[in-house]
Amino acid sequence: MRNVLNTLRVLEEVAARQPIGVGELSRMLGMPKSTVQRALLTLDEAGWIRPAEGEVKRWALTTKALAIGGRASGDLGLRDAARPIMEDLRRRTEETIHLTVPEEDKVVLIERLETSKPLRISMSLGHALPLHASANGKAVLAHSGADVLQRVIADELPRYTENTITDPDQMHAELERIRERGFAVNRGEWRTDVGSVAAAVVGPEKPIASLSVNIPVSRLTPESEALFGQAVSEAARTLAARLGYA
Structure with a gap:
């Protein structure tokens, strides 16, 4: 259950601050970078987020979130x-x-x-x-x-x-x-x-x-x-x- 809640918290923070990277998410949420990274990979695999353009890896929502909403x-x-x-x-x-x-x-x-x-x-x-x-x-x-x-x-x-x-x-x-x-x-x-x-x-x-x-x-x-x-x-x-x- 904790992993699910952490993943949802990461999704909400990406929605609020996109595009955003692992380090900033970790600071904003008070979570270890490893925990945030696992949540991001899960959300990416599920189609909720995608890598944003740029040399530094940052994340943004996909249209899946809008469709569900x-x-x-x-x-x-x-x-x-x-x-x-x-x-x-x-x-x-x-x-x-x-x-x-x-x-x-x-x-x-x-x-x-x-x-x-x-x-x-x-x-x-x-x-x-x-x-x-x-x-x-x-x-x-x-x-x-x-x-x-x-x-x-x-x-x-x-x-x-x-x-x-x-x-x-x-x-x-x-x-x-x-x-x-x-x-x-x-x-x-x-x-x-x-x-x-x-x-x-x-x-x-x-x-x-x-x-x-x-x-x-x-x-x-x-x-x-x-x-x-x-x-x-x-x-x-x-x-x-x-x-x-x-």
Whole structure:
């Protein structure tokens, strides 16, 4: 049983940080490298992960994880409803558009439409993002129930970059700003080069998804934040209405 749990922990960490190598996984999980290596070889043989490109061996998810996730959560219907709205959002912003869904204490990328611009944000389907350090995650967190907020923001939050909000009081204030203006902004809080603006797709009781405009942080300005925020908020409301939510 311990080996199975270790393998699943390695799979979750690969999903959250891909591409990632044995050494980094060992440090993040507090496991011996030999244990991590055995888990990676098992996941590779089962078709869940694959070696990423590059001279140093690093690992990334395969599409098998996305396919299983889609069947488990019914995300395929959501993706079908969202795609034309995402197409319109990409046309309006000329940037990469992401659709994510909440899953436990993270959000998972289930659909993306890429910009034609040469400098872009590239992220594989099935990638998991932290709730407190991504625009999609913060948009979802801002509209989540008190039980979720208490669980996620109970203690000091994990730091990914120098811009990550780690103080619980600061995070609560950030979530209040998101609720007031209707969208969340990530200014290099998860990765220093990644900027994004996102809005939650809110169901009758909780957020069911989030849409985001994703750009290199160098293109994220106060002007673009406002424009993208308005566009993605309208798109999120349109998707909620299309799914039958007021």
